[in-house]
Structures are given as C-alpha cells and as structure tokens.
Amino acid sequence: xxxxxxxxxxxxxxxxxxxxxxxxxxxxxxxxxxxxxxxxxxxxxxxxxxxxxxxxxxxxxxxxxxxxxxxxxxxxxxxxxxxxxxxxxxxxx
Numbered sequence: 475x476x477x478x479x480x481x482x483x484x485x486x487x488x489x490x491x492x493x494x495x496x497x498x499x500x501x502x503x504x505x506x507x508x509x510x511x512x513x514x515x516x517x518x519x520x521x522x523x524x525x526x527x528x529x530x531x532x533x534x535x536x537x538x539x540x541x542x543x544x545x546x547x548x549x550x551x552x553x554x555x556x557x558x559x560x561x562x563x564x565x566x567x
Contacts, residue, residue, distance in 0.1 A: 486525030489516045500531055508538055511566065518565045519558070529562060530555055537562040 485493075493516050504512065515529050515537055529537070532548075536559040539546045548556050 485517055485520045488525055489520035489528050492516060492528035496531065500534075504538075511538060511541060514566055515562050519562065522565065527558070529558060533559045533562060537566070541566070 493513070496512075501509070512534055515534060519527050519529055533555055536546050536548065540559075540563045546559070548559060550556060
C-alpha cells in the first residue's frame with residue numbers, strides 16, 4: 475500500500491496503523507484499482523465513524539468481491555462484523 479497516499483488525506487492513527495498492518499500477501503494480490511478501493515474503504519469508514527472503526531481484512535475481501543459482482547456468503551456469530559461487509563460497498567458508491 476502506498477503510504478505516501480496516507481499523508482495526503484488526513485485519517486486517524488487507528489486507520490493509518492490498520493492500513494500499515496495489512497498482510498503483505500493480501501496487498502500483493504491487489505490490482506491498483508483494488509488498492510484504491512481498500513484505501514477508500516479505510517478513509518470513508520474512518521471519517522464516518524470519527525476514527526472509531528476500520529475495516530478488517532475479511533471485510534475488505536468481501537467488499538472487493540461485491541464490487542466485482544461476485545457472490546459472497548459469510549457465516550459467523552453475532553458481533554463478528556458482517557454488517558460492515560454489506561455497508562462498505564454502499565459507502566463507496
């Protein structure tokens with residue numbers, strides 16, 4: 475992830491750390507367009523939550539899949555963060 479872009483747009487320390495801590499294997503698989511979507515997801519969620527929420531890697535995976543028109547299914551317990559996976563694509567549109 476191009477950290478120079480982080481310096482151009484003010485984001486919270488939590489979002490900056492979240493971006494920097496993304497697994498290198500995850501980032502390496504992303505196209506330039508997908509990297510922009512990931513950055514935008516961090517920025518918008520950070521902005522809308524006043525710095526209290528950042529997307530988790532599985533939420534980013536699902537957001538990218540939904541943006542590409544692929545079907546996704548997630549089965550998890552309460553409080554896992556499934557709602558954000560459905561909200562991020564709306565926030566990004």
